Amino acid sequence: EPEVTQTPSHQVTQMGQEVILRCVPISNHLYFYWYRQILGQKVEFLVSFYNNEISEKSEIFDDQFSVERPDGSNFTLKIRSTKLEDSAMYFCASSTTRLTNQPQHFGDGTRLSIL
Amino acid sequence: SQQGEEDPQALSIQEGENATMNCSYKTSINNLQWYRQNSGRGLVHLILIRSNEREKHSGRLRVTLDTSKKSSSLLITASRAADTASYFCATVVFGNEKLTFGTGTRLTIIP
Numbered sequence: 198e199p200e201v202t203q204t205p206s207h208q209v210t211q212m213g214q215e216v217i218l219r220c221v222p223i224s225n226h227l228y229f230y231w232y233r234q235i236l237g238q239k240v241e242f243l244v245s246f247y248n249n250e251i252s253e254k255s256e257i258f259d260d261q262f263s264v265e266r267p268d269g270s271n272f273t274l275k276i277r278s279t280k281l282e283d284s285a286m287y288f289c290a291s292s293t294t295r296l297t298n299q300p301q302h303f304g305d306g307t308r309l310s311i312l
Numbered sequence: 313s314q315q316g317e318e319d320p321q322a323l324s325i326q327e328g329e330n331a332t333m334n335c336s337y338k339t340s341i342n343n344l345q346w347y348r349q350n351s352g353r354g355l356v357h358l359i360l361i362r363s364n365e366r367e368k369h370s371g372r373l374r375v376t377l378d379t380s381k382k383s384s385s386l387l388i389t390a391s392r393a394a395d396t397a398s399y400f401c402a403t404v405v406f407g408n409e410k411l412t413f414g415t416g417t418r419l420t421i422i423p
Contacts, residue, residue, distance in 0.1 A: 201354070228409070239402065240355070242410035243333035253409050288354055298343055301411060 203289050203304035212312055213278050218307045220272045220289030227273045230290040231259070231264065232299060240288065246272065276309075284311045317414055318401060324420040331388045332379040335401030336381075338366075342406045344377055346386050349398045349416075358399075388419075396421045 202221045210216045220228050231243040244254040245263050263275045272291075276283055286308050290301040318335050325331055328380045335344070343362045347355040361377045361384065368375045374387040388395055398418045402411040 203354075225370040230410070232411075239415055240411075240413040241403075242412065245409045255410070275399035290355075298360065298362060300345060300360055302357065303347075305352075 199291055201291055201302050201304035203219075203287075203307050205307060206305070207308045207310070208238070209296035209312060210279055212281055216276050216279055218274045218287050218289075218309070220274075220304055222289065222291030223271055223302055224270075225296055226293050228252075228294065229266070230291045230292075231274045232288045232290065232303075233285040234288065234306075235282075236284040243274070243287075279309075279311045281311050284309055288293065296304075302309045318399070318417045320417060321415065322418045322420070324422060326368055327391055327421050327423050329391055331395070331419055331421075331422075333386045333390050333419070334387070335384045335398050335414050337401075337403050338382065339385075339403075341379075341404055342408075343401045343404050344375075344384050345402045345404070345411065346373075346375060346384075347400045347402060347413075349400065351397075355400065376391060391419075391421045393421050393423050395419060 206217045221308050226237040229246040233243055233306055234240045242255050244258045245252045249251050261277045265273050288306045290303045292299050292301045341363055343360055346358040349357055359370045359373055359375050361375050363423045365377055372389045377384045383391050400416045401414045405414045
């Protein structure tokens with residue numbers, strides 16, 4: 198069964214550094230999402246992306262965050278200047294259509310640790 | 313309280329028993345979904361129930377939805393050790409794309 202793949206599985210970065218998290222969505226999917234899960238807390242929506250632009254974003258997704266689909270297969274999340282509170286699991290997801298009544302398929306996540 | 317609260321927070325049962333988890337939410341929804349998360353892994357979609365549906369089955373899973381009470385339940389019958397995981401409900405509201413997740417129930421099946 199096709200899978201969403203995320204790399205790296207674990208990223209350790211110094212505070213203030215830029216980090217790029219990478220995702221390869223399922224190949225025929227058109228809608229892409231990033232979520233994060235701070236340890237012990239709920240999974241939180243960050244951003245959705247369709248047709249090469251952001252379709253929705255949360256309050257968490259401020260100017261320090263950006264997303265890109267640089268080559269038609271990868272989907273990346275960039276954090277420009279990381280803070281300690283950015284430490285979390287980051288999950289990428291994709292779906293075939295706009296979410297309504299369709300499931301999202303998640304990757305195994307990238308654990309981001311900010312020192 | 314927030315959209316999507318599950319109870320119990322943790323549940324331990326013997327293998328072969330049934331496990332029931334509940335989810336409550338606050339706003340009107342388009343659909344409600346249940347996901348499973350094994351330790352250190354991503355979220356696996358289990359089942360989706362639309363707001364105009366009351367019950368749905370998939371294998372050993374049964375989901376109910378009561379929109380008047382804004383609540384849902386997930387029943388896993390004849391539990392197996394492999395069912396040990398965290399289970400989350402997630403809601404989707406009309407006109408919105410995002411999943412709003414609950415706090416989760418950590419289920420442990422004792423062999």
